[in-house]
Amino acid sequence: MMAMIPFPDMSPEIFSINLFGMTFALRWYALAYIVGIIIGWRIVVRAVSRDDLWAKGKPVMTKAQVEDLLFWVILGVILGGRLGYVFFYQASYYLSNPLQILRIWEGGMSFHGGAIGVILAGLYYTRRHKISPLSTGDMVCLGLAPGLFLGRVANFINAELWGRPTDLPWGVAFPTVAAQTCPEVVGICARHPSQLYEALLEGLILGALLVYLAWRRGGLKYQGLICGTFLAGYGIARFIVEFVRQPDAQFVSPGNPLGLAWHVGGYGLTMGQLLCLPMIAVGAALIVRARRLA
Incomplete structure (x- = not known):
C-alpha cells in the first residue's frame, strides 16, 4: 500500500451562528488574513520605532502614518486580489457573470493581483503625503510574510490549491x-x-530573511533592498512550487494535462510562473540598484 498522510479532521469554519435566519461563520481563511495583518502591522510599527534601522536615523513614516497606510494596504489586497483572480484566471466566466465578482466570500483571490493592488495603493498614499515610495515599499514588504504563511496554512485547512499527484511518503x-x-x-x-511548501518558503524562510536583513544587516537603510528581496524571493519560491502545484481547472485540457498557460511542444510555464517572472525581474533590479547606491 502506498504511504500517504490522511487529511486532518478539520473544518474550514472555526464556528458559525444563526441569526435572523442567516448563517454567519468565522473561517480559518478570514482569521489568517486578520491575524496576518495584525502581526505584519506590529512588525512594521517596531521597525519605524527604531531610528537606527533607517538611513540618517529617520524612519520613512511615523506610527500614525503606518496606521493610516494600513487601511489602503487592506483595500489594495482585497480589491487587487479579487480583480487579479477574475482577470488572470477566469476572465471569460466573470465577464459573462459580472455580479459574481462581488461574491468574495465564495473564494477566489490572487496573490499577484493583491500585490498590484498594494503597490497602487502605496503609490497613491506616498504621492499624496510626499513620502519615499521605495522606502515605503521596503516597510510594507517587511510585514507581508506572516500573512502569507497563515494564508497558505488556511488554504491547506480548506483543502484547496493542492498539488499534483505524488507517491512521496508525505503526500496528502x-x-x-x-x-x-x-x-x-x-x-x-x-x-x-x-500549500505547506509555500507556507514554508514564502512565509517562514522569506520572512526570516527579511527580518534578518532589516534588523541585522541594515537593510532598511538602502532603498528598495527589502522590497526587491521580497519580490524576487516570493517569485522564485512560487515559481519552484508551481512545478508540483495543481493548476486551475480552466487551464487543463486533454492536449494540455499539465495546465500550462504558455507552452511549445509540451514544454512551457503555468500562469503562476508567468506572473512570477516580472516579480523576479523587478526584484532583482531593485536589489542591484540598492547595492550600487550602498
Missing part, C-alpha cells in the same frame, strides 16, 4: 472529489501539500 489524501479525481491513479490519490 485531500478529501474533496476534485482532489481525488486523479488520472491513472487507482484508489486513494495522494497529492503534494503544495
